[in-house]
Amino acid sequence: MAAPFVGHGDTTSVTEALARRIRGHAVRMTSRGKSSHVASVLSMADLVAVLYGAVLRVDPARPRWEGRDRFILSKGHAGAGVYAALAERGFFPVERLEGHYINGSVFSGHVSHKGVPGVELSTGSLGHGVGVAVGMALAAHRRAAPHSVVVLTSDGEWDEGSNWEALLFAAHHGLHQLTIVIDYNKLQSLDTVDATLRLEPFRGKLEAFGAGVCEVDGHDHAALLAAFAELPFRQGAPNVVLAHTVKGKGVPFMENQVVWHYRSPQGEELVAAVQALEADAPDA
């Protein structure tokens, strides 16, 4: 992952601007498509913006370039956010985002690689991304390749045993190429994480499984950049960025509201959401 590709000027202003564009796309895409999971995208928008804006070494002109860092979105239901980031990074025209959720479109609600340059892995069923990322990290490990593998998960998907299988393996084999970013917004599909299936002490569990863990404010770009610059957190161990986030971040009436896991912003709601995001811009 090495040096951020924006090597000059104010990196956070670049990634923050990217995050705002991702959020703007997210509310418009989910409104136009009458689709769910807008709050899940808003929750991780800063994480995705920092990764695609400054951390991941990827080349839009060569999406399959062998030396690229691999990124997997394991919380596939937030696919709109990755489609938006890839479009903004130039993997395909931004206008194609208008196809999201439309009949005959390849831009499915859950992220899919078919026909979408830059998507490494199709997901949607939770608990798949970490295992595949571990396989990719193992491949890099065997070839002593310098690239990294980053997988972004939700918090609720750590209910899945498959994630813990994967973390056991990654730690046993010392796969330091692997970085798991957890979007820890503490809200799942129907209720809070605490009320559904408690993960706390989450950090302690992850560390007990052998990960090097860095806790960070998942909306603070400077803090996120600093965290990624410190990799690996522990020598010879897989990394976890435990990012504390707010579900629905950036649109006040969606923040921490479980209903926005499924609800699509329509009419006045869309107008209000767009206004809230624009009010958040530094030049507003």
Added chain:
Amino acid sequence: MRDDFVRALCELAVDDPRVMLLTGDLGFGVLDEFAARFPAQYVNAGVAEQNMTAMAAGLALDGHKVYTYSIANFATLRCLEQIRNDVCYHDADVTIVSVGGGFSYGQLGMSHFATEDLAILRALPGMRVVAPTEPWEAYAATRALHASSGPAYLRIDRAGAALTTPNPGFQLGRARWIREGKDATIIAIGGILSEAVAAAERLATLGVDTAVVAVHCLKPLDMEMVARVVASTPVVVTLEEHTTVGGLGGALLEACEALRTFPQVMRRVGLRDCYPTVVGDQAYLRGAYGLDAAAVVKQTIEGVRAMRQAGNE
């Protein structure tokens, strides 16, 4: 058959560093040679089949040819969604190897009976389903699968009777005629082919001239074989150490529908829709659940009688 698979894989690994063998903590005494000779190409993933299969997809997407190995249903049903989403949807070059087809582990109980795997794996788009009928064919199929790419399921019996000598003309997907016959054809998949051959020999003494066809590839099914069988004998009997739901018999009828041609009389011999509750060795369970040579003889004779009665009416 296990050893034939491992022998082929060892030969392939010598020249192909892309070959990776992942085991779900099984293969005691079977995988030792591979593990010792190719330590960098061997990983014990632990008792964690979901992760083993997801990792296999990740390795394959990064240029490896990956084999996952476990017993019976562990390599397939336990991690079916990883096979579907991670392997098949991404057209990943992963061969899932399941040892212990049917009642191979007959004394171990229902958990270790692989009797729905063919039907379930066959339903996955992009998945090729291969179940060798003899030891040499397990070796040949392993080599042929390596020469191709994409998702595959290789179901091998723990042991397996050698019935024929290795056929240099072996082609992945092409069925083989073990013997010709004009009254009936028995089509068998996997190691239970030996029961079909025994049945045909007994039927010959009873005046029923019976062909035997060995099918090692359920998907894609050899359509030329289907057309030839239907055209050549009025009675067709399928035999599989597997449920009759969706396996060889079902696939054959689907193929007939696609070809718009059907046998005059068709009998599907396999495990009726149930979970076996008793244990025993493979031969015992084949007899107990009506899939041994005696059962095939009975079904074939009934089929021939039904056909002759229909002809007399």
